Amino acid sequence: MADHPKSVFVLTGAGISAESGLGTFRDAGGIWATFDPMTLATPEAFARDPETVQAFYNARRQNLVAAEPNPAHRALARLEAGLAARGGSLTLVTQNIDDLHERAGHREVLHMHGELLKARCASCEAVVEARADLSTADSCGTCGRTGGMRPHVVWFGEIPFHLDAIEERLMAADLFVAIGTSGAVYPAAGLVGAARQAGIATREINLEPSDNAYLFDEADYGRASEAVPRWVEAMLGG
Numbered sequence: 001m002a003d004h005p006k007s008v009f010v011l012t013g014a015g016i017s018a019e020s021g022l023g024t025f026r027d028a029g030g031i032w033a034t035f036d037p038m039t040l041a042t043p044e045a046f047a048r049d050p051e052t053v054q055a056f057y058n059a060r061r062q063n064l065v066a067a068e069p070n071p072a073h074r075a076l077a078r079l080e081a082g083l084a085a086r087g088g089s090l091t092l093v094t095q096n097i098d099d100l101h102e103r104a105g106h107r108e109v110l111h112m113h114g115e116l117l118k119a120r121c122a123s124c125e126a127v128v129e130a131r132a133d134l135s136t137a138d139s140c141g142t143c144g145r146t147g148g149m150r151p152h153v154v155w156f157g158e159i160p161f162h163l164d165a166i167e168e169r170l171m172a173a174d175l176f177v178a179i180g181t182s183g184a185v186y187p188a189a190g191l192v193g194a195a196r197q198a199g200i201a202t203r204e205i206n207l208e209p210s211d212n213a214y215l216f217d218e219a220d221y222g223r224a225s226e227a228v229p230r231w232v233e234a235m236l237g238g
């Protein structure tokens with residue numbers, strides 16, 4: 001790892017929010033072990049059975065509203081401030097649709113898979129805050145259309161957000177760190193390979209080796225609430 005890297009790019013996944021009580025997807029008992037993503041997380045599923053899809057996201061939204069950030073989220077917010085104070089920068093890209101990074105004090109978060117606490121009109125694309133349940137009875141405050149207010153999240157088969165910014169920020173980084181992600185879903189899972197090709201140092205922090213663990217120069221395995229603060233202290237204290 002570059003000593004005292006100044007420009008750090010962090011990619012987080014569901015594992016960083018696991019200890020806040022939000023489900024992961026591919027662990028034993030994970031969300032996709034319980035629910036079929038093809039019936040809940042695709043545009044076709046929403047068109048076919050919107051109320052079932054809304055109910056799935058309504059339950060996750062209520063779980064999120066009751067959840068709290070954990071020490072891993074707070075440590076990354078400290079790292080963002082600490083790097084800025086020494087003229088460096090932290091780019092945080094998350095696959096998570098929760099707002100726990102923001103609630104931990106993180107200032108800039110790029111949600112490449114969208115945000116559970118926002119809704120988007122399928123007709124005019126207007127995006128609004130959504131903390132309460134969504135239903136097909138909701139109408140859009142911008143275009144007035146009823147029935148098309150969907151969770152502002154990226155479903156399978158849709159294009160993730162911020163891809164240009166992600167590419168640009170990654171290529172400017174001197175360290176890429178993946179935290180709490182299985183490395184199973186692209187394009188997020190391809191970022192470590194792009195970093196290596198660009199000669200950028202790479203580190204994985206995860207409960208166990210991910211699907212692309214072999215691509216990382218260094219790794220810390222353990223629970224995020226312990227491993228991330230330890231890594232951040234080393235980054236800021238050293």
Ligand code: APR
Pocket residue numbers: 012013014015016018019024025026027030095096113179180181182183184185205206207208209210222223224225
């Ligand atoms: N601390 C650290 N890592 C953990 C913890 C923990 N307490 N608990 C679980 N993990 C790790 C798991 O070992 C696993 O490698 O977090 C990872 C979670 O992997 P996934 O469940 O596949 O979640 P993620 O990688 O974020 O999934 C990517 O898939 O379904 C889509 O859109 C969804 O954004 C999601 C994407």
